[in-house]
Amino acid sequence: MNVALSTAQDQRVYNFSAGPATLPLPVLEEIKDELLNYRGSGMSVMELSHRGQTFIEIQRETERRMRELMNIPAEYSVLFVQGGGRLQNVMIPLNLAAAEGTVGDYLVTGAWSKYSFQDAQALGRGHLAWDGAPHRFARLPSNEEIAWAPNASYVHFTSNETIHGIQFHSVPQAPRGVPLICDSSSDLMSRPVRVADYGMIYACAQKNAGIAGLTIVIIRRDLLERVTSASGYLHYRAHADSEDQMYNTPPTFPIYVTGLVCKWLQDEIGGLERMAAINRDKAAVLYRALDEHAGFYIPHAARNDRSLMNVAFRTASPELDDRFVAEARRHRLSDLKGHRSLGGMRASIYNAMPLAGVEALAQFVRDFAQRNG
Ligand SMILES: Cc1ncc(COP(=O)(O)O)c(C=O)c1O
Incomplete structure (x- = not known):
């Protein structure tokens, strides 16, 4: 390793940002090595034509690796689109609830699923099947609490609420035959x-799967045949039916990075079972430290619904929270400030956050409580 790289590595912090988020170091190193001259092409990935063979190979390899990792059945299309998780909130009702008299059924469990519901509602297609707002978005519903719509053409839920730090640990039981649509933006490929079990799974890439600019849509092909009020870019089938599934210029560099992240998950981690075990261990280390000082720290999530990806907690006062965040930063533990809507702290411990980073944070959690408790 050259001196410049080791210095850059030494200066890196543990970045607990909710997204864009920390990337695996081997992925960053590979990007660096290939940046100026991608595999003998004489140019960087950013400069490759999206219709050229070199980029088409990158796109195919990213899809192939994702299909292998997630075991995606052949009857699903994998689309690489733009617009972030937020554009999906509009594309989903336009494509999947266009038939007269149908709605999308929404489990509103936190800030992100609330946005999804509101966008469908604005199109006259949203039905609220459960509202977690009265519960401060601190817990998920039991099946008995959900009021399903009789005319739902899909059920939408968010598997991991990035802001409120709650996560589904089993799949909600939608009414028979109604496809489940899952916003997996902050836990895709974490398990x-x-x-x-799903009609469609989608995720923006900048948390667990790569960098901002790419949204991954995994959709069962029969759903592409539904009556739609979407046109142009907003129509899923326009993407699926285009040559090489490229309706327009795709986010080429983010697709390349996601391919490298998949390769890291396959070759260095050993697949998603293994990744899930590591993620469970990491989350246990942090929650244990918080629970040891239960009077001092107040975790937001109900115990059974705790997220393994985003750990939201606070102390008794906003001033103490600010001090926690500032002191942690001096210990090279970065981006721990909670979302402005919830306050407190939030530690995002996605796939790429190493166990050593979580252990360092857990140690800081204990020290801070001892000094200030
Ligand atoms: C669960 C979830 N859904 C959707 C989004 C929105 O993604 P984007 O900002 O890419 O539109 C986010 C972003 O943080 C998220 O965490």
Whole structure:
């Protein structure tokens, strides 16, 4: 390793940002090595034509690796689109609830699913099946609490609420035959899922799967045949039916980075079962430290619904929270300030956050409580 790289590495912090978020170091190193001259092409990935063979190979390899990792059945299309998680909030009702008299059924469990519901509602297609707001978005519903719509053409839920730090640990039981649509923006590829349980899974890439600019849509092909009021870019089938599934210029560099993240998950981690075990261990280390000082720290999530990806907690006062964040930063523990809507702290411990980073934070959590408790 050259001196410049080791210095840059030494200066890196543990970045607990909710997204864009920390990336695996081997991925960053590979990007660096290939940046100026991608595999003998004489140019960087950013400069490759999206219709050229070199980029088409990158796109195919990213899709192939994702299909292998997630065990995606052949009857699902994998689309690489733009617009972030937020554009999906509009594309979903336009494509999947266009037929007269149908709605999308929404489990509103936190800030992100609330946005999804509101966008569908603005199109006259949102039905609120459960509202977690009276519970401060601190817990998830039991199946008995959900009021499903009789005319739902899909059920939408958010598997991990990035701001409120709650996560589904099993799939909600939608009414028979109604496809489940999952916003998996902050837990895609953090654990195995049975793709066949879903009509569609989507995620923006900048948390667990890569960098900002790419949104991954995994959709069962029969859903592409539904009556739609979407046109142009907003129509899923326009993407799926285009040559090489490229309706327009895709986010080329983010697709390349996601391919490298998938390669890291396959070759260095050993797949999603293994990744899930590591993620469970990391979350246990942090929650244990918080629970040891239960009077001092107040975790937001109900115990059974705690997220393994985003750990939201606070102390008794906003001043103490600010001090926690500032002191942690001096210990090279970065981006721990909670979302402005919830306050307190939030530690995002996605796939790429190493156990050593979580252990360093857990140690700081204990020290801070001892000094200030
Ligand atoms: C669960 C979830 N859904 C959707 C989004 C929105 O993604 P984007 O900012 O890419 O539109 C986010 C972003 O933080 C998120 O955490």
